Amino acid sequence: MxxxxxxxxxxxxxxxxxxxxxxxxxxxxxxxxxxxxxxxxxxxxxxxxxxxxxxxxxxxxxxxxxxxxxxxxxxxxxxxxxxxxxxxxxxxxxxxxxxxxxxxxxxxxxxxxxLQDPIVNLFSGIMMSTKRSFHLGDLVESNDFFGTIKSINLRSTVIETLQGQEVIIPNKITYQNPFKNYSTNNRRRIDLSCGVSYGDDLEKVRDLAIKTIERSVTITKGSEVELFFNEFGSSSINFTLLFWIDDYRQKNYLKAQSDAIIAIKKAFDENDIMIPFPIRTLDFGIKGGEKIADALPREVTAGRINNHR
The missing domain is CATH 1.10.287 (Helix Hairpins)
Structure with a gap:
């Protein structure tokens, strides 16, 4: 106790x-x-x-x-x-x-x-936003997709193509790969390729093409229309015509390009300047260069003549 x-x-x-x-x-x-x-x-x-x-x-x-x-x-x-x-x-x-x-x-x-990939996409979106690389509505080309930027969120960038489809690209891929922004300078250059025959006066071609573009297309003020002959082709002497327009939108770009083609074709026709096209020569027979009547058997030729009679 x-x-x-x-x-x-x-x-x-x-x-x-x-x-x-x-x-x-x-x-x-x-x-x-x-x-x-x-x-x-x-x-x-x-x-x-x-x-x-x-x-x-x-x-x-x-x-x-x-x-x-x-x-x-x-x-x-x-x-x-x-x-x-x-x-x-x-x-x-x-x-x-x-x-x-x-x-x-x-x-x-x-x-x-x-969460490695989501985190990388997140910080890539932050970097793109702070660097002001592009904005909503800009016309861009990224990862082989061409269109306007519809939205930029924390994970991906949404591009609406010119055909109306929406392409969702992870921010990581957009940030790490090169991309083109056509809206930055608010202007675009049109490169128009063409060719003239070997018998035409190249200086006349150059002067006529430049004057035609200057009076037919509204080009950027202060810029020049340039023309460079670049190669002796198989059937033509080829050149590239360069000029700038004050509009980055694809529709207006295509319209200016179309107007330039119409004006150049009309001016060349009026001044007897030929835009040649490839010519194919068909040879019949083993030796080549024979007429089709000489290459076919006499019975066939005779039968065709009788049928025409």
Missing amino acids: QNWMQQFNNSFNNLTEKLEGWVNSIVVAVPNLILAAIVLAIGIFLARYVNKYVQKIITRFSDNRSVNSLISSVFTAVFVLMVIMIVLSILQLDTALQSLLAGAGVAGLAIGLA
């Missing part, structure tokens, strides 16, 4: 000491708890202003609302994470903080490997 009472007293004393220690720890930690709560409240209050301020700055460099919202959210999350780390330090929970960071690092590595 005596032993039992002694054990009970020892257990009670241990419990009392632990409770006193806990109470003392809480009393000692009260200032830290109050300070941590104040820091956390201020951090949460400032996070709203950080979000708005970052978004205001990014808007100067990017027109993509979804990208702007994402970047501002990332900065806000980083700010809140720093506040949490400060709060844990005030509460002297450094060991828990280290464990938390280690766990977050392992989890982040695993998530990063699993």
